[in-house]
Amino acid sequence: MARGAILVAGGAGYIGSHVCKALAAEGYLPVTLDDLSSGHARAVQWGPLVRADIADADAVARTVKAHDVVGVLHFAAKSLVGESMRDPLKYFRENVGKGVAFLEALQAARVSNILFSSTAAVYGNPARPTSISEDDPIRPISPYGASKLAFEEALRGATRASGGRCAVLRYFNAAGADSDGDLGEDHDPETHLIPLIVRASRAETPPLTVFGEDYETRDGTPIRDYVHVEDLAAAHLLVLDQLVRGETDLVLNAGAGKGVTVREVLKAAQDCLGRPIPTVTGARREGDPPMLVANISRLAALGWAPRKTLQDMISSAALWREKTTRVVPT
Template identity: 50%
Template sequence: MAVLVTGGAGYIGSHTVAALLEKGEQVVVVDNLYQGHREAVLGGKLYEGDLRDEAFLSRVFEENEIDGVIHFAANSLVGESMKDPGKYYHNNVYGTLCLLEQMKKSGVSRIVFSSTAATYGEPERVPIDEYDRTVPTNAYGETKLAMENMIRWFDVAHGIRSVSLRYFNAAGAHDSGRIGEDHQPESHLIPLVLQVALGQRETISVFGEDYPTDDGTCVRDYIHVSDLADAHILALKRLRDGGGSAIYNLGSGKGYSVKQVVEVAREVTGHPIPVSMEARRAGDPAVLVASSDRARRELGWKPARERLEEIIASAWRWHSSHPHGYEN
């Protein structure tokens, strides 16, 4: 029996594939390589194609005995989603519908969904827990919430049990040094900061310093990508053990401001990393920090790399040895 990982050539997906392989799992990867990288898939069977292609997806399920699905495939840029929401609904929501329909047809009844804490929008309290209201402030978060709801109704109607994992910013790289973060274009804070240290950009742009936070910049939760991979595997184990559908937050419970991230990166890299202050971006909440108490209690999730210094040092090792990503 195999685990199907959609978007498994992407950043978090590839780290999850690596973790599954380390545990002796058979892995099937589906990725259209729009944002993913063939070189990031360290093993298993890779199918290049799109979830919205019915004939392609049917072939994947026919050729493999799939035990469960871990679903990462989605567009995920907040700014882009605000400019082109249709793209996000078509790829994220319709793509997930196609996947669920194929799972129903093939009798596959377990799915772990890589959601986002952007489903909460501007939180009423911090840290956020799973029972807080979900009012997304951007189209990306809205599509992820729609995907969660669709998955829930497929459980009600067809018995496809699910675990949805909501989290914020993934960062860092695999201990082997073989895979790491490479987006084109890059939009995540930590790799952008490290590009300044590598001499690939002159400054790091900080969007807004008038938020209601200690230093005026946005506060976010950061999780090491390998800890996220472990959480997805633990969620799959819950479903294999007969557990019912559930939603879990993943987070450190501690937030770091943009200015704090820059300062830690200066310490790790030894580079001054100049800052350029810019206007706020549409759809950016001031503080996003999640409580992962439920995941720790029910899934047994124990992050191994919670310190921001460890996370950034891990990312720095990858970017230093792969200054141009997988195109090195």
């Protein structure tokens, strides 16, 4: 059943491309708007790709007009915490400045139903880090987190004023790859733990650096909440459905609700891949809190539950790496 087009800003990226696949499976046409600054044209497989910057108002207007756009998913952003510490203005320019220009173009085109990809980084160093809920204090400690929060606020304000509808998903750590092997995580530079573990296990890179083993956690390494990218994609479909039904102003954490240390991920990877993962210990990274685990009861109340395990995330990421680096004999 055709359900209309969804404009997917950043649909050539890691999470966006998996969500496009899930949208197509549900009868939507995903229309990707992406400048390919960190995404890949080959990841756009379920609908058209418009290669443009989100701040290009003409391209946004043309794309909305050309399709029956019933909603917008906004993934397009710069998202390297470390880079944001070194170059904060880039993050405000890219994530806030361009985001606001995008919103203006969407408002001019009278598009409602906007779902924004925010982040656990908005919580900063939270007081209750083992069960962070959406109403907890918001105090980002990196310009990246601050820029995502600023856009959240711009989106809420603009939506209230215009009578549109919006939702914010605050992702914790997305991981894993498409179970059919069509898509995976392919960042350059890669800063996420699981793809880095996979590369180190295949001796593609030097030993993996564990940034800080002196945190006050059960084994000294930071605790994060990993959620499979396919579970995350399912959450987008659910939230989009809420918007289409008339809900608005939703803010929802998206994690698995379980905290795992870096050393525990390494152990799981070693068991799953059957290979040792060489590591070295490095200094803590600025802007890296010791512990971030989501309380996911709000998303669960909509009927969502994470279905995939940490092992699924590791094995699918490894399969994807295997597939994309395989040398085809001539």
